[in-house]
Amino acid sequence: xxxxxxxxxxxxxxxxxxxxxxxxxxxxxxxxxxxxxxxxxxxxxxxxxxxxxxxxxxxxxxxxxxxxxxxxxxxxxxxxxxxxxxxxxxxxxxxxxxxxxxxxx
Amino acid sequence: xxxxxxxxxxxxxxxxxxxxxxxxxxxxxxxxxxxxxxxxxxxxxxxxxxxxxxxxxxxxxxxxxxxxxxxxxxxxxxxxxxxxxxxxxxxxxxxxxxxxxxxxx
Numbered sequence: 001x002x003x004x005x006x007x008x009x010x011x012x013x014x015x016x017x018x019x020x021x022x023x024x025x026x027x028x029x030x031x032x033x034x035x036x037x038x039x040x041x042x043x044x045x046x047x048x049x050x051x052x053x054x055x056x057x058x059x060x061x062x063x064x065x066x067x068x069x070x071x072x073x074x075x076x077x078x079x080x081x082x083x084x085x086x087x088x089x090x091x092x093x094x095x096x097x098x099x100x101x102x103x104x105x
Numbered sequence: 106x107x108x109x110x111x112x113x114x115x116x117x118x119x120x121x122x123x124x125x126x127x128x129x130x131x132x133x134x135x136x137x138x139x140x141x142x143x144x145x146x147x148x149x150x151x152x153x154x155x156x157x158x159x160x161x162x163x164x165x166x167x168x169x170x171x172x173x174x175x176x177x178x179x180x181x182x183x184x185x186x187x188x189x190x191x192x193x194x195x196x197x198x199x200x201x202x203x204x205x206x207x208x209x210x
Contacts, residue, residue: 004209011156015120015134017122017131017134019131023129024128024129024130024131025129026122026124026129026131026187028180029120029122029180029185041210051116069210071208071210072208072209072210073205073206073207073208073209074205074207074209075133075134075204075205076197076198076199076201076204076206077204080134080204080205082131082205092181093181094181096181099180099181099182099185100178100179100180100185100187101178101181102178102179103176103177103178104109104177104178104179105146105174105176105177
């Protein structure tokens, strides 16, 4: 059994944290099912499941802002994934580098 | 309307990414509802909703490994939160500093 098979999708989609592999800035969070994760590992670019559009999306396919996968980690519960990427351009559709550009505290 | 009120809980619980405020290491991810987030902002220590135990938990209350809140960010969609903390001891119940201690790629 590979570690990929160990990942627990029984609670539904799993959150994937996307982090800059150079400076560890958290860029965004999106959701994956098993197929999205498998496509991510295969293509070495990030694939997610869009909860609003109900479709797979390959980050960067339309904007050019691809995320090249450098390292992948799973957490102790095997229901969250952390992906370190080389981010082309900005991660956020607002053109901010990270989606977490607003500090509330 | 405060930014807290703007956070979108309509899809259910929101993921909270917990990051070390000193070196930006991602320590863990857990879920919050509005009450957990409110208790977090109030107490300046992290509170989560446990999906398995169906109860609130104040990280560190039993282990002593508190997470002192330093900075809080919301993402562009307002349905994910990033919290930078001072982590006492280890974030993971396995005694690893981070829950993401296993690399799969």
